[in-house]
Amino acid sequence: MIQELKASYGHIFEEALINEIIQVGTYKEIPEGYKLMDIGEYIKGMPLLISGAIKVLREDNDGDELLLYYLEQGDTCSMTLTCCMSDAKSEIRAIAETDTKLIMVPVQKMEEWTAKYKSWRNFIFNSYHNRLNELLTTLDSIAFDKMDMRLIGYLKEKARINKEDTIQNTHQEIAYDLHTSRVVISRLLKKLEQMGKIELHRNYIKILDL
CATH class of the missing domain: 2.60.120.10 (Jelly Rolls)
Incomplete structure (x- = not known):
């Protein structure tokens, strides 16, 4: 110590x-x-x-x-x-x-x-x-930021804090942290996946290019 x-x-x-x-x-x-x-x-x-x-x-x-x-x-x-x-x-x-x-x-x-x-x-x-x-x-x-930009900033910070490119939080946990609904987070995460920024898996999110 x-x-x-x-x-x-x-x-x-x-x-x-x-x-x-x-x-x-x-x-x-x-x-x-x-x-x-x-x-x-x-x-x-x-x-x-x-x-x-x-x-x-x-x-x-x-x-x-x-x-x-x-x-x-x-x-x-x-x-x-x-x-x-x-x-x-x-x-x-x-x-x-x-x-x-x-x-x-x-x-x-x-x-x-x-x-x-x-x-x-x-x-x-x-x-x-x-x-x-x-x-x-x-x-x-x-x-001033739209929710999609707040979400991207959140994912980047989580990855930096945890020193890895995977995030274990559920969509609901992310929604709690960002003070919004799970539906909104799920929709925005799906959009980021379609853009090739992340990969959505059953129990984690993998960051590709944020």
Whole structure:
């Protein structure tokens, strides 16, 4: 765990901070599909990703989900930080997109490290900045892109995150992530197949030329 932490964050944090994270952090290995946190829960720690990926989702009043962004190696979730610092309930759902390794940092250390370590302050500010940009990209996509372009972007990002050209999600799962209907997704996927962009199989989608 120590070497993995240093590989992911050693170029960001001072040695003293790395040592503190090792002392107080809780190392976890999370399987694909595991729900790390849910809407309405209180959060007692902040995740530092060592490997893998986590998808962060929002839910509307009807219970429909929308994919906001992914967290990857070297990332953390600024929304989680906000909830931790204010002792507020989570407004997001976080699910492991792939098998993931992370370290949970206790909430009581966050304010202390913000005052103590410049690298931690910079990391938190950069995290807020990066997540805000990702949220704006998602908002722009919803507001300005047609669903076919959103779907293509989604498939590309899934392939990048999973580091393979096959996507295991069902049409309904994709529809949930993009906040639309399964019928619409199935129709657009069929269109992409006819264009030679993808291949549709019973249990997966193979990307050819997106």
